[in-house]
Amino acid sequence: MARNNAKHRMVLSPQARTELETILGARYVTDDPALLSGYAWNTGVGKIPGGDKFVPIWPIAVVLPATTEEVAAVIKCCKRHGLSFRPHSTGYGSMGCVTSPDSICIDLRRMNHLEILPEDRMAVIGPYATANQLQAEARKHGLTCHVVGAGPAHSPLASATSLIGVGITSQFTSANMRNMLAWEWVTPEGEIIRGGSAASGMGWYASDGPGPGTRGLLRGFFGGGGGIGVFTRIGIKLFPINHQGKMETLGQVPQLRSPLPPNTALLHAIFPGYDAQRSATFDLLQDDVCTVLLRMPPNHVGWTLTESNAEFVRRTRDGTLPEPARPENGASWTILIASRSAAEHQWRHDTVREIVARHGGRFATMTPEEEGVLYHNLATSQYVPRVLRASGGITTSFGVLDSFHFLPKAVEMGEMMLAKDTAPGGDLCEGNPDEQWIWPHEGRYMWAENIIHFDATNEASRAAGARALIGHFAAQWKDPVGMTGLLVGPIQDVTGPRIGKAPAFARKVKTYFDKDDRSKTKEYVIPNMPPVVEKILPAFRPVFSSAPVLHILSKMVGKNGT
Amino acid sequence: MSGLPSGIKADVSASTCDAFSTDSDTRSGFSPRAVLYPQTLEDLRKIVRWANDTRTPLVPVSSTGPRRRGDTVPRVKEAVVVDVSGMNRLVHADNRDRIAIIEAGVDFGSIDDLLRPHALRAFRPLMPRSGKSVIASYLDREPIINADVHWDPADPFGGTAIISGGGELTLNGSAALEGTLREQLERGHRHMVTFGPGNVDLTRVVQGSQGSLGIMGWAAVYCERLPQVEQSIFLCSDTLAPVLSAMREAVHRRICTIAFVTDAVQLAMLLGLGLEVAEKLPAWTFCATLAGYVHAPERKVAWQRADLETIAARHGTSVTTGVLEVSANDLAEKLRQSGPVCYRDLCLGAHKELFFLHPISSVGQMIETQQEHLARGVLHGRPVGTYIQPLAQGTFAHVERIMPHAPDADVESGWRALAETSLIAGAFFSRPHGVSRDLAFVRDDGSAARMISAAKTLLDPHNLMNPNRFVVQEAK
Structure with missing residues (x-):
């Protein structure tokens, strides 16, 4: 067992330490506070942080396994000693932090396997292969990977197995819950299970079978968020691009830019309104005309195209921001067309121009440097760090997954949630009335997420962030704008029938594989909830979404964080 | 009872x-x-x-x-x-989003007639018979022939309604919404997302379960717009490698919609020409269909055709618009028609089938191994067709061997031997049917059995749905 020390933190028992050191070697087991602090850093990315630099719960130890077998042995050791655990891949944001005082952190950084199989347009990766590394290796073969919104530092394995998986190039790179092929998983009991072709020792290409697609027990729109064991290896689909080799980079950080390869165009279409943008979108999605479509709020384009916050503010005031960054140009698409042949490119280019014109749109004028910056960020998904720059505090909500029919309504509801606090003098970071990032998936449906920027050092701003975050759920409960993707953890249970039987089934899965709740997280369903509570929780939605309760909850979150 | x-x-x-x-x-x-x-x-x-x-x-x-x-x-x-064959209504169709909601009894013989007023048509597997349920086919992960839109094995499903073996109605993917289906559709929802909601994906779990976990009542399914211009061609070769590599490049570039490879026996069966003409057909053929749907369709098909010809030349295949007296466009038309009897039975009255998944990069070696086996075994001299269907946009392939035979022919043991040879050579039997029902689990490290058991326990706790369907989940 772990025991409490003088500071009320649990510490590793000598017996548990000895066993862990036997499994991994002493070099790969630590409870040195100086090192543990690196696993308790309160960045708050994707959440609302409290006011402290560190999260309140630290891991009692950090271990670094190198193999799947070592992960399994560590988990069995945890079970023997009554410890919980939390897997940690690249540690983006504070979602990798442990959530219970009896948890150790299983840092997977030594498991960085990365193997490209170019002829089958796939790779085999471990948890610490980053999107950046995977993309760089894939590009040598004229391929790329899907990079989720978190940016190139994230672990594609983690996004495919355990969290969300959507990203700005989803029009042609899908999303990682659909890019995941065969998989390997260590259950919360320490059992090693493989899925698809890997279970038969036949490689990492096929995700399902023999028989049922049992992966669906472990991953839906969300993965288990570290609450259902540890994923250790997957096959992942890659996507052919029209350029082979290293991406040429010009300029200096932060304004890195890349020249467009041959038969490539980056356009920024501006529409007279969101109804016109919606109509145009339905046309742009036919015939696979566009490689990427991305709607960023104008201020986010501005943060990307300016070198510093000071430059952004100055150019906002003197009215010299580029057209795509001006607030009146919110109804817009950044469009990437990437072709192989001149004839293909001409057809795509002409078609896009004709569609935009037919729906009353026009194309913004940009300098080659601006075009190069947008292209570089689009191809590498560097936008998140750029957009974080404005305030340092960022979270997101809605996650609308449905027909583009809902595009105008998504923007309208985005405004309803944020406009008051993003206006000058509001408690959030000053910005656009809505902050919806919108893009299509696979040429079919819409993803829209409303970004919430707050000042992480200011309690009132954090509270406003929390108010907006919870307010989004309340708004969706009242008047759904398509399926809500971003329902992480306990909010699913309050949402109730809005997402069918998913939380109840996920709870059954959790209980089946982890009856003692050793794999602890806040990003999964609440374990062991009595059926009666499960049944009545949704009835409290009006209470949770009432103004006084919203106010109190926001204050609490603003003070203590989530 | x-x-x-x-x-x-x-x-x-x-x-x-x-x-x-x-x-x-x-x-x-x-x-x-x-x-x-x-x-x-x-x-x-x-x-x-x-x-x-x-x-x-x-x-x-x-x-x-x-x-x-x-x-x-x-x-x-x-x-x-x-x-459930009587549940055969088209509930809704939307041309703008290219999606329809159908009940489980809608079959391939009727679906295109139902969708035509909406200028849509269904994604189809290779020549399904007319009575085959569309949903049953998709549930069984029967591959569709449109390789460009097959992103993932869950395709072409959107949201679904499933009654689990435990008797619970689950609305899955983006169908998990408040209100009746009618109310949802009126609000503008189109159930276009198959995964989720939340942390589980029950549609994916039930796919491939062969009726052993639940019953799907209806599903939103992605559809294809009726093309304005459609053109099919054959890329042919005496050997498999050039045809396979040309197909792989074309599929990776997404410049054709229908894409698959056949050998001469398989092509003869598809064309309905009789097995005797197989020797007059190209040994290997990549069947490709180019489609222009909305925007400047002639120009689109023209550049796709030009690019495909460049690919053909690069890989050393010949391009033709027809073989014998049959054009590639005729074949494309046949692929959209469904007769009451499986096309594989039309030649000799019965057939054996063997299908599995394999990386495209090594399909050639697999076929070689199988051919060597056939050449020296009891099936020597019998016609055995080959159909190679790229899946997940050319990440891997469905490989199918089909042997037409007389109904009274004694070919069981010979066919099983071929399946065993294929298993040793790396065939992944992801859909355990027929001869692969038990072979599919021979190389399982225990994981598949464990997970099927978990799925059974969670979705069908009393083991009532199609008991004993899988050899690893016997009824108690």
């Missing part, structure tokens, strides 16, 4: 029930006690709840006409067949 659920049409006649005790390649089943004919999702739920109350095994069936592969033949006594 204590009676049958009230208000549901039932047939307990021996002739009806006995017909389910076998199918064309399964001789060892049991006759069910009754066949029930639900008409609505609520009927389905009522039946499954009744089955749970009375511990009655259920075997769902949604297709009509000749059946095979054994997944609709009860493997336990006292089972009741749930025939």
Whole structure:
């Protein structure tokens, strides 16, 4: 067992330490506070942080396994000693932090396997292969990977197995819950299970079978968020691009830019309104005309195209921001067309121009440097760090997954949630009335997420962030704008029938594989909830979404964080 | 068994029930006690709840006409067949989003007629028979021939409604919304997302389960717009490698929609020309269809054709618009027609099939191994066709070997030997049917058995849905 020390933190028992050191070697087991602090850093990315630099719960130890077998042995050791655990891949944001005082952190950084199989347009990766590394290796073969919104530092394995998986190039790179092929998983009991072709020792290409697609027990729109064991290896689909080799980079950080390869165009279409943008979108999605479509709020384009916050503010005031960054140009698409042949490119280019014109749109004028910056960020998904720059505090909500029919309504509801606090003098970071990032998936449906920027050092701003975050759920409960993707953890249970039987089934899965709740997280369903509570929780939605309760909850979150 | 659920049409006649005790390649089943004919999702739920109350095994069936592969033949006594073929409505179709909601009984013989008024058509597997249920086909992960839009094995499903074996109605993917289906559609929802919601993906779990976990009542399915311009061509070669590599490049670039490779025997069967003409056909053919749907369709098809010809030249294949007297466009048209009998049975009256997944990069070696086996085994001299279908946009392939034979031919042991050789060579039997029903689990490290057991426990706790369907999940 772990025991409490003088500071009320649990510490590793000598017996548990000895066993862990036997499994991994002493070099790969630590409870040195100086090192543990690196696993308790309160960045708050994707959440609302409290006011402290560190999260309140630290891991009692950090271990670094190198193999799947070592992960399994560590988990069995945890079970023997009554410890919980939390897997940690690249540690983006504070979602990798442990959530219970009896948890150790299983840092997977030594498991960085990365193997490209170019002829089958796939790779085999471990948890610490980053999107950046995977993309760089894939590009040598004229391929790329899907990079989720978190940016190139994230672990594609983690996004495919355990969290969300959507990203700005989803029009042609899908999303990682659909890019995941065969998989390997260590259950919360320490059992090693493989899925698809890997279970038969036949490689990492096929995700399902023999028989049922049992992966669906472990991953839906969300993965288990570290609450259902540890994923250790997957096959992942890659996507052919029209350029082979290293991406040429010009300029200096932060304004890195890349020249467009041959038969490539980056356009920024501006529409007279969101109804016109919606109509145009339905046309742009036919015939696979566009490689990427991305709607960023104008201020986010501005943060990307300016070198510093000071430059952004100055150019906002003197009215010299580029057209795509001006607030009146919110109804817009950044469009990437990437072709192989001149004839293909001409057809795509002409078609896009004709569609935009037919729906009353026009194309913004940009300098080659601006075009190069947008292209570089689009191809590498560097936008998140750029957009974080404005305030340092960022979270997101809605996650609308449905027909583009809902595009105008998504923007309208985005405004309803944020406009008051993003206006000058509001408690959030000053910005656009809505902050919806919108893009299509696979040429079919819409993803829209409303970004919430707050000042992480200011309690009132954090509270406003929390108010907006919870307010989004309340708004969706009242008047759904398509399926809500971003329902992480306990909010699913309050949402109730809005997402069918998913939380109840996920709870059954959790209980089946982890009856003692050793794999602890806040990003999964609440374990062991009595059926009666499960049944009545949704009835409290009006209470949770009432103004006084919203106010109190926001204050609490603003003070203590989530 | 204590009676049958009230208000549901039932047939307990021996002739009806006995017909389910076998199918064309399964001789060892049991006759069910009754066949029930639900008409609505609520009927389905009522039946499954009744089955749970009375511990009655259920075997769902949604297709009509000749059946095979054994997944609709009860493997336990006292089972009741749930025939959903009467649930055959098109609930909704939307040309703008290229999606339709269909019930489980809609079949390939009727779906294009239902969708045509909406300027849509269904994604199809290779020449399904007319009575084959569209949803059953997709549920079984039968590959569609449109490689460009096959992103993931869950395609072409969107949101779905499933009654789990435990009797719970689950709305899955973006179908998990408040209100009735009608209300959801009126609000503008189109159920375009298959995964989720939340942390589980029950559509994916039920896919490939062969009726052993639940019954799908309806599903949103992606559709194809009717093209304005469509052009099909053949890329041919005497050897497999050039054809395969040309197909791979074309599919990776997404410059054709229908894309698959056949050998001469398979092509003869598809063209309906008779096996004797196989020797006059190209040894290997990549069948490609280019489609222009909305925007400058002639120009689109023109550049695709030009690029495909460049690819053909690069890989050393010849390009032709027809073979013998049949054009590639004729074949594309045939692929959209469904007859009552499986095309594989038309030549000699019966057939054997063997299908599995394999990386495209090593399909050539697999075929070589199989051919060597066939050349020296008891099947030597018999016609065996080859169909290679790229999946997940060319990440891997469905490989299918088909041997037409006379109904009384003794080919069982020879065919099993081919399957065993294929397994040793790396065939992944992701859909355990027929000869691969047990072979699929021979190389399993225990994971598949463990996960199927978990799925059974969680979705069908009383083991009522198609019991004993998988060799690793026997009824207790």
